[in-house]
Structures are given as C-alpha cells and as structure tokens.
Amino acid sequence: MSSTDLPHVIAASVAPKPGAVAVAAGERLDSVTLPGLTLSVRSRPSVREGLPPALFVHGLGGSSQNWSALMPLLEDVVDCAAVDLPGFGDSPPPDDGNYSVTGHARAVIRYLDARDDAPVHLIANSLGGAIATRVAAVRPDLVRTLTLISPALPELRVQRTALPTGLLAVPGVASLFTRLTKDWTAEQRVSGVMALCYGDPGRVSSEGYSAAVREMERRLALPYMWDAMARSARGIVNAYTLGGQQGLWRQAERVLAPTLLVYGGRDLLVSYRMARKAAAAFRDSRLLTLPDAGHVAMMEYPDTVATAFRELLADTDELHASGQSDAGS
Numbered sequence: 001m002s003s004t005d006l007p008h009v010i011a012a013s014v015a016p017k018p019g020a021v022a023v024a025a026g027e028r029l030d031s032v033t034l035p036g037l038t039l040s041v042r043s044r045p046s047v048r049e050g051l052p053p054a055l056f057v058h059g060l061g062g063s064s065q066n067w068s069a070l071m072p073l074l075e076d077v078v079d080c081a082a083v084d085l086p087g088f089g090d091s092p093p094p095d096d097g098n099y100s101v102t103g104h105a106r107a108v109i110r111y112l113d114a115r116d117d118a119p120v121h122l123i124a125n126s127l128g129g130a131i132a133t134r135v136a137a138v139r140p141d142l143v144r145t146l147t148l149i150s151p152a153l154p155e156l157r158v159q160r161t162a163l164p165t166g167l168l169a170v171p172g173v174a175s176l177f178t179r180l181t182k183d184w185t186a187e188q189r190v191s192g193v194m195a196l197c198y199g200d201p202g203r204v205s206s207e208g209y210s211a212a213v214r215e216m217e218r219r220l221a222l223p224y225m226w227d228a229m230a231r232s233a234r235g236i237v238n239a240y241t242l243g244g245q246q247g248l249w250r251q252a253e254r255v256l257a258p259t260l261l262v263y264g265g266r267d268l269l270v271s272y273r274m275a276r277k278a279a280a281a282f283r284d285s286r287l288l289t290l291p292d293a294g295h296v297a298m299m300e301y302p303d304t305v306a307t308a309f310r311e312l313l314a315d316t317d318e319l320h321a322s323g324q325s326d327a328g329s
Contacts, residue, residue, distance in 0.1 A: 021063075021218070022065065022211055022214065026072065028044075029043075029090065030043065032114070036094060037086050037091075039084060039111055040064065040089055040090035040091045041084070043081040046078065046080070051076075051077065052121060053078065053081065053115070053120045054074065054079065054120055055111075055121070055122055056070070057108060057128030057131055057132055058124075058125060058128050059124075059126025059128050060126055060127040060229065061088070061193070062088065062089075062128075062296075063084050063089030063090070064089050066125065066298065067080075067298065070305060074306055074310075077310060077313060085107065085232075086107050093227070093228060099231035099234070100234075100235035101130050101134060108132075109142065112135075113142075118141065119144040119257075122136060122143045122145070122146050123146075123147040125151075125296060126270065129150065129151025129152055130153060130236065133148065133151060133248055136256075136257050137251035137252070137254040137255055144257065145258045145259070145312055145313070145318065146258070146259040146282075147259070147260040148259065148261050149262040149305065150264060150267050150297065153270075155240075186220065189220075193212075194212070197268075197269070197294055199266035199290075199292050199294035200294075253282075255282055258312060258316045259282040259286070260285070260286050260288065260308055260312045261278050261279055261285055261287045263275040264289075264293030264297050265289065265290065265293065266291075266294045267295045268294065286308075286311075288305075290304065
C-alpha cells in the first residue's frame with residue numbers, strides 16, 4: 001500500500017524497530033491519518049496486480065497481527081490489508097474517545113471510503129464481527145463478501161467463561177483489575193489469554209508464544225491500553241442491548257453480501273450454539289463449524305479457514321472475476 005492508494009490521505013511507512021510492533025516477512029505496516037483518527041494498517045503485497053481488496057478486522061484486545069497466519073494463504077486471490085482498530089495494535093486512541101461498535105464501524109467506513117477501491121471482501125473476528133456486520137448493513141456498497149469468525153453478536157445466555165470479559169465494561173472494574181494484577185508477568189497474561197481464546201493452546205508454537213509475550217509487554221506500556229479495552233467492552237455490551245433497526249441481529253438480516261460464518265466448538269467467548277441462529281439471520285450464508293477450534297479459528301486453523309473463504313469466492317464467482325477460477329481446488 002502506498003500513499004497513492006489513499007487519495008487525500010497521509011500515509012507513512014512504519015519500519016520495524018526495537019520496541020515497535022512486529023512485522024512478519026512479506027508484510028508492511030502503514031500509518032493512515034484520517035479526520036479524527038489515525039489507523040495502523042498491515043498489508044501483504046498480492047502476487048499480481050488487479051486482485052480484489054480484502055480488509056481484515058480483529059477482535060477485542062487483538063490487533064492486525066491476528067491475521068498474519070491467514071493472509072499469506074490468500075495473497076493469490078485477494079489484496080490483503082488488516083487494520084488496527086483505534087486504541088489497539090499500533091493505532092492510537094480516536095480523538096473523540098468513541099469506542100462503541102458504531103464508533104469502530106465508522107472508523108472502518110472512513111478508511112474504506114478513503115481507499116476508494118471498495119467494495120472489499122470484509123473478514124472479521126469477535127468484536128470485529130459485530131463491527132463488520134454493522135458496516136455491511138449500513139454501507140452495502142462497501143462490502144463484496146462478508147466472513148465472520150466467532151462474531152460477537154448478542155446472546156440470550158452468555159457463557160460463564162465469557163463473563164470476566166464482559167465485566168470489563170463495568171465502570172471501575174478495569175482499574176480494579178489493573179491493581180489486582182499489577183504483579184502478573186507478561187507470560188502469565190499471555191497464557192491466560194491463550195487459554196481463553198484457543199481451543200488447544202498447545203497448538204501455539206514457541207515462537208508464536210514469545211512474539212505474543214513481546215506484544216503484551218509493548219501493550220502494557222501504553223497508557224491507554226486498559227481504557228481502550230474497557231470502553232470497547234462497554235461498546236459490545238451496549239450494542240447487545242440495542243433494539244429496533246440498530247440491533248445487531250436486525251442488522252444481520254439486512255446484510256446483502258454473501259456471508260461465511262465460522263464457529264468453534266471449544267469457543268469460550270462466543271457460544272457454538274449461536275451458529276445456527278447466525279446462519280438463519282444472514283440471508284445468503286454458509287456455515288463452517290470447527291469442533292476443536294476456539295475463538296480465533298483463523299489463528300488455530302488458518303488453512304481450513306482459507307479453504308472455506310476460497311469456496312465462498314468460488315460460490316459467488318469472485319474467483320472467476322479475479323482470474324482464479326481453479327484456485328484452491
């Protein structure tokens with residue numbers, strides 16, 4: 001991605017340096033300045049010009065690095081870019097301090113409008129799934145296909161294992177948690193996150209674990225980390241309570257884009273039982289269930305998710321449109 005890809009937008013390449021966000025081989029990190037916010041965007045050059053764009057949106061507490069395992073598997077069918085939501089990854093907080101689902105959706109929309117190459121294949125996880133659902137509902141012109149991995153959509157009976165995350169939304173809890181865990185090491189925190197998010201934390205390589213620890217250490221040094229977490233968690237809870245046309249399930253019903261839904265049987269944050277409800281809500285949906293996956297299937301089973309995405313493209317003639325009608329076969 002270069003400054004010419006974003007007309008009227010300032011874009012500066014960010015080179016890896018000690019203490020900076022990690023950039024994998026073949027990736028680049030750019031900083032994109034928009035009215036009221038600055039977004040860090042991770043991208044991989046596609047294998048050839050003319051491929052349709054894809055945008056990846058991470059979940060609560062995540063970053064664009066969550067897509068580093070999946071993007072190389074798709075670089076021959078889409079032009080990959082993953083955004084750090086405001087306050088996460090390498091993106092600073094938004095000027096207005098708005099971490100609601102709508103606020104994050106507006107950030108994604110502003111970025112896509114600035115790119116001026118929509119519609120995109122929108123791929124999202126967890127909180128990103130709620131954001132992407134809202135984007136697809138209110139701006140169908142921006143979304144070519146929609147892929148949701150464990151999307152954070154309202155549940156009548158929230159799993160007990162998800163309650164601690166929801167408690168972050170309660171005023172004062174984040175500050176209390178910070179005090180209670182001030183002596184926790186980065187390793188302890190990462191192990192806890194992986195136990196919560198992975199169906200089998202043993203699938204994480206030693207290199208992946210070390211990289212996650214370094215990123216945790218970097219994040220803990222940011223003065224706004226817990227504020228971004230708490231306000232974004234509150235944004236999810238508030239979005240769950242909205243009714244009418246602003247309700248996420250109602251917006252799911254309005255999505256026109258062909259949709260791939262991915263759910264993990266060992267997901268401790270988004271219930272596996274919501275898969276059937278989601279498949280019924282999205283009018284043009286395909287469902288992939290992975291019994292052994294947790295909350296981040298794109299990190300645990302990237303090859304399986306990549307194959308399902310390719311099948312979505314084939315079903316919707318998008319592979320043919322990009323000159324790859326036989327890809328993934």
